[in-house]
Amino acid sequence: MSAAETTVKTITLNDLHINLGAKMMPFAGFNMPVRYSSDLDEHHTVRNAVGVFDVSHMGEFVVEGPHALDLIQRVTTNDASLLTDYKIQYSCMTNAEGGIVDDLLVYRFSAEQYLLVVNAGNIDKDWAWINQNNTNGATLRNLSDEWSLFAVQGPKAIEALQPLTNADLSAISYYTCVVDTLAGIPGVLISATGYTGAGGFELYVKNANALEVWNAIFAAGTPFGIKPIGLGARDTLRLEMGFCLYGNDITDTTSPLEAGLGWVTKFSKDFNAKPILEAQKIAGLTRKLVGFKLLERAIPRSHYPITDGAGNTIGEVTSGTQSPTLGYGIGMGYVTIEHSKPGSSIAIEIRGKQVPAEVVKLPFVTKAN
């Protein structure tokens, strides 16, 4: 047993998940439900109906005060000055070398109050990095241990949740949020975000209200076939959308430009890694994160070599699976720039065999699928 395993944290509803039959596994420092029944069934439940992930391991930092925006602008790549109240932005935190400290959501509640939602495995690192950069005295609060987070995802999410709140859920557009009473609990943050591409909401509640809200969601969702969904299906759902997973597809040593996150990297404002990323852009990238599909039956997995088909290594797979929706092998990985265009022929080395693959545009799955 490693030290890490002996200090695994539990989320508030840990016992409930065990009683629901979840297979629990340590993930990002927390004991998390990975699967309740079947990864595939859970995946399709979210794509076609509605499912609930307990992602209470995620980290939440509140940034407040007259210098809140300054600080967020300095440590993140996207332009948070473009946010208005109750709008949300996807962004990256970068380090001094231009690598990605974390990817995160930035919520604005007012000109002097923001919420940063970060990956569980990076909470300590992010907290230290933000504090280190907090040179103008913004007020920082780490609420990660106080809040639970339920992602209610799928095309039936609005219908399932609407009876629980007076907020008009259909009026909350993607990447916006409201704070309202839900299931009788005042002050629930209802956010039209997620990591599945299936639509739905992320609900932030205080730990003390977690059980009551969870039970209300399931009571309301029963007519829609609502099910609890584990992290296994979360991974296949996000990969079908081409969403990056921190630690796999993006790390401290990959730049947002290489990762295809140029759309959240704004050189029109100042941030700590701006000079190095601008230089990278001018010099031209040497590698890029791409999506690919396999042209023969096989399943790509993280760390498999990517080759040019003639056995020359041109990169490495960072995420891979057999797409439950499409039924064939899909993945992402970094390849040399000359092989990064959609349509490029590449190969994935799987158990010594060169399996032909093609670089494709992301997402893998669109509404039309």
Place this chain on the structure above:
Amino acid sequence: MTLPASLKYTSDHEWLSLDGDIATIGITDFAQSELGDIVFVDINTVGSALKAEEVFGTVEAVKTVSDLFLPVSGTVLEVNADLEATPDNVNSDPYGKGWMIKLKVDNVADVDALLDAAAYEALVG
């Protein structure tokens, strides 16, 4: 978890049933349950003479890939072709429709050394 008493087992979570010198081999109910949904069974060793403990194929679940280890030395005669289209048979019927290979066993006495149901249950219990 079911563990038919008529079968032999390995610590790598395979099962084996013997008919003369022909063994049928698959993975145990415990193994399929740990792996989750099986989406691909990749076996390219038909015709190969392999030693015990050698890899005869791989089984891929949604989240994981696992090597398949030969319980005893022998020659792979046949792979369960139905698994190409319905790999989930390994989940739903691991000791029946989910069988993986037929093996001509080199030395039938090798099979006696494998675990019986009680010993395997003690291992995974």
